[in-house]
Amino acid sequence: MLKVQEIRELIKLVDQSNIEEFVYEHEGSKVEMKKKAGIAVPVAVSPSVQPVVQEVVHMEQKPVQTAALQTETKQEPAAAEAEQIDTSNLHQVVSPMVGTFYQSPSPETDAYVKQGSKVTKDSILCIVEAMKLFNEIEAEVEGEIVEILVKDGQLVEYGQPLFLVKPE
The missing domain is CATH 2.40.50.100 (RNA polymerase II/Efflux pump adaptor protein, barrel-sandwich hybrid domain)
Known part of the structure; x- marks a missing residue:
């Protein structure tokens, strides 16, 4: 079974790539992702990874562009140095x-x-x-x-x- 961190890594890799659709199968588990408005979203999973993917999707609901803008506009003293x-x-x-x-x-x-x-x-x-x-x-x-x-x-x-x- 895939771990939460592994699914997060897959989502990030798909999100940062140019591909529009991604399917991953391993030891009877299957995760399928499609980009929706530029953000990778799992669309189909096998029953063995369903709870894990639901947890990851819940954590990943923030749009990536918004998070990037927040880090750019919020400048910390260490970054200024x-x-x-x-x-x-x-x-x-x-x-x-x-x-x-x-x-x-x-x-x-x-x-x-x-x-x-x-x-x-x-x-x-x-x-x-x-x-x-x-x-x-x-x-x-x-x-x-x-x-x-x-x-x-x-x-x-x-x-x-x-x-x-x-x-x-």
């Missing part, structure tokens, strides 16, 4: 996929890096988890972490900047 940093000479490490950002390999351990940490090209900076796959993200350059742009456990988009690194 980030705009003041001269990023022209900094390297951005971006997310290679849609997923959940984790600063450490497990909740009990320290973060891979923090602001001011020295890194090499092969240094692991974080993990981005997508569909139960944990992907280690490397620094790509030698330098110093200037800023961590996302919070632990935050959902990240493809191409979203995660870190600012001052190259050496």
Whole structure:
């Protein structure tokens, strides 16, 4: 049976893609989604995942465009500080996929890096988890972490900047 988080990930992936219709079948479960007014909506599911999908749909009722507008217009002090940093000479490490950002390999351990940490090209900076796959993200350059742009456990988009690194 599909878990709530897996169905949420599927809805987000379909919502962000150009496809209009999506069908997923796995071990006797079936989820079918069609875009309605630009938002992915489950339209048919097998009985084994019906309660889970109803819960997800109830949570996902807010239009995506409205949520995006709210985050753009509501600027927090940390975001204002980030705009003041001269990023022209900094390297951005971006997310290679849609997923959940984790600063450490497990909740009990320290973060891979923090602001001011020295890194090499092969240094692991974080993990981005997508569909139960944990992907280690490397620094790509030698330098110093200037800023961590996302919070632990935050959902990240493809191409979203995660870190600012001052190259050496």
